[in-house]
Amino acid sequence: MTQLRGWWTWGSLCLLLITAPLLLFPSAWRSLALLVLPLIWIGNRILTGHFVPRTPYDGVVLCLLIMVLISLYATYDIAVSLPKIAGVLLGVSMFYAVVNVSGTLRHLRWTLTAIMLLIAAFCGLALVGTDWGRKVPLLEQVGSLLPIWVRGLPGADAGFHPAEVGGTLTWIVFLPLTALIGLWPQRHTSRIVLVLIALGAMSVFLIGVLILTQSRSAWLGVAGGAALLLWLMGRWGRVILIGGLAAGIVAAVLLGPDRLWPGTSVQATASELGTVFTPGLSDRVEIWSRAIYGIQDFSFTGMGLGTFRYIMPVLYPLFTVSPDVDLGHAHNEWLQAGVDLGLTGLIVFVALQGLSFVLSYRAFRWPLPLAVHWMMAGVLAGLVAHSLFGLTDAVALGAKPGIFFWLLLALTAAVWRLEPGPSLVASPSHEGIG
Numbered sequence: 001m002t003q004l005r006g007w008w009t010w011g012s013l014c015l016l017l018i019t020a021p022l023l024l025f026p027s028a029w030r031s032l033a034l035l036v037l038p039l040i041w042i043g044n045r046i047l048t049g050h051f052v053p054r055t056p057y058d059g060v061v062l063c064l065l066i067m068v069l070i071s072l073y074a075t076y077d078i079a080v081s082l083p084k085i086a087g088v089l090l091g092v093s094m095f096y097a098v099v100n101v102s103g104t105l106r107h108l109r110w111t112l113t114a115i116m117l118l119i120a121a122f123c124g125l126a127l128v129g130t131d132w133g134r135k136v137p138l139l140e141q142v143g144s145l146l147p148i149w150v151r152g153l154p155g156a157d158a159g160f161h162p163a164e165v166g167g168t169l170t171w172i173v174f175l176p177l178t179a180l181i182g183l184w185p186q187r188h189t190s191r192i193v194l195v196l197i198a199l200g201a202m203s204v205f206l207i208g209v210l211i212l213t214q215s216r217s218a219w220l221g222v223a224g225g226a227a228l229l230l231w232l233m234g235r236w237g238r239v240i241l242i243g244g245l246a247a248g249i250v251a252a253v254l255l256g257p258d259r260l261w262p263g264t265s266v267q268a269t270a271s272e273l274g275t276v277f278t279p280g281l282s283d284r285v286e287i288w289s290r291a292i293y294g295i296q297d298f299s300f301t302g303m304g305l306g307t308f309r310y311i312m313p314v315l316y317p318l319f320t321v322s323p324d325v326d327l328g329h330a331h332n333e334w335l336q337a338g339v340d341l342g343l344t345g346l347i348v349f350v351a352l353q354g355l356s357f358v359l360s361y362r363a364f365r366w367p368l369p370l371a372v373h374w375m376m377a378g379v380l381a382g383l384v385a386h387s388l389f390g391l392t393d394a395v396a397l398g399a400k401p402g403i404f405f406w407l408l409l410a411l412t413a414a415v416w417r418l419e420p421g422p423s424l425v426a427s428p429s430h431e432g433i434g
Contacts (some may be wrong), residue, residue: 008047013097016090023090024400026082037093046102051342055413058360060352063090066346067345068305075304076311084305084340084398091398091406098407105369111414112179112375115407119172119201122401123209126152126168127213131159133214135278143212161328163393166218168401169210170385176202176227178194178378182371209393217393219365223248225385232364232377283320284331284392290316292332295338295346302342305398333390337397349397356383356409362414373413379408 013081015036023035041051052058068088102108130149132143148159180199186192210218227245230237263401279287292314294303311326317323330336338346360380364373386395386405395401 003289005047008043009100009103013101016040016093020090022096023086026086031082031086033062034089037089040093040097048386053100053417055099056416057094057095057352057355057409057413060348060355061095063348064088064341064345064352065092067302067341067348070300071302071304073339074298074301075306075307080307080310081305082220082394087398087400087402088305091403094403095406095410095413098410099413099417102410102416105372105418108372108411108414108418112175112409112411116176116179116199116202118407119175119404120174122168122404123202123205124164126160126209127421130162130165132212133162133217133278135214137211138216144277162213163215163217164395164399164401166210166213167221167386167393167395167432168404169206169213170218170221170225171287171382171404173203173206173210173385174378175375175383176200176375177408178204178229178381181377182374185370208366215389215393217389217391220392221387221389222383224388225381228384229377249279254292280320281392283318286318286320287327287331288335291332291335291339295335295343298339298342300342300344302338302340302345303342306396308336308339310391315389327394329394331393333387333394333396336394340397352381352409356412359416360408360412360433366415368415375411376415379411379412382408396406402412 019033019036022030026033045051065088068085072078072081072085098111102111102389128147130143130146131148132140132146135139150159176199180196180203183196183199185191187196209223227241230244290312291308294308294312297315308330310327312318313323314329318327321327330339334346334350339347341349357380360376360383364376364380366373368376395405
């Protein structure tokens with residue numbers, strides 16, 4: 001029976017991975033792939049005694065799923081909400097599947113290796129599939145030299161939006177670097193040296209793609225995450241941080257706020273609907289106000305996942321942004337969560353974010369193996385960086401890149417199950433729910 005459980009644990013993850021493309025790009029017949037998810041949970045119950053492994057996130061995740069179910073009552077078209085709903089369900093399922101297979105330190109290392117490969121694949125895809133922005137002339141010229149081979153995907157017909165690519169990178173940009181730091185003391189073998197070289201190259205590659213996105217929100221978020229990482233590194237890191245902050249303040253004074261964040265925006269015409277749109281700060285303030293109106297009018301149920309881009313121009317038209325522009329979200333992740341799922345959904349989303357900060361920081365403070373210790377630092381820095389990004393932009397709940405958010409949560413939950421220590425919920429155990 002124990003061997004059968006082991007086979008099922010890995011088999012269910014493989015089944016979920018096979019189903020993932022159908023859930024990332026759902027349609028009428030592809031939505032039948034959603035039936036695989038309850039089959040996996042039932043299989044868990046039969047073979048392991050619980051539907052999902054126990055984690056500190058269980059109560060918050062359950063509330064989130066309930067609010068997604070309630071939002072179906074409000075959505076004007078389930079077909080519009082289906083991609084985001086499928087994205088949330090896939091993210092939650094991937095979260096529990098990864099936690100389930102990361103039951104030992106060895107398996108956790110395998111999981112981290114698989115995530116690194118996924119990060120490399122994502123960045124390679126972004127490099128040849130992004131419709132680069134037009135904010136910085138030099139970077140615009142570099143971006144124009146890169147081919148756009150990935151087109152025609154649902155929601156990204158002209159290529160990936162650079163701001164969404166930048167927002168995704170804020171989650172993952174620190175993981176290769178912190179993995180390098182954690183493995184550095186083991187550099188005495190040739191195999192580890194090769195791994196360190198690969199991690200260093202990946203870090204440079206991620207930073208290069210991040211720069212090419214020209215997303216100021218992503219840059220500021222990564223700067224905040226880097227500041228946190230330097231603080232966690234101890235005395236010398238804090239010295240570097242203080243020096244960097246002083247240099248940043250001087251640069252801000254010399255350049256002025258208008259050059260750091262221009263107030264103008266690059267407007268799109270009707271023929272450019274869905275292409276790269278760059279709202280200025282004044283535009284974002286107006287968009288935020290419309291999101292607040294939406295939360296007031298749909299305070300309990302929300303508008304429904306993915307419906308803001310269609311409902312906002314009808315009920316709350318903008319004055320400073322062309323009506324031809326396709327605004328996919330509220331350019332603030334917390335407001336977007338409130339618009340999608342109502343005030344209760346907003347509270348649940350904030351609780352999920354806050355819990356991830358606390359758990360990853362506490363895990364970082366535990367006496368863990370050095371590689372796992374610094375992995376938690378990378379997770380925490382990425383979560384903080386993306387939260388800062390989310391103040392002025394968004395990767396909406398249920399969006400395809402959001403899978404990286406759930407993978408970061410899975411890493412924190414897997415460490416929580418591995419290492420006895422403090423918890424916000426209860427003493428860690430390997431029991432499940434159900």
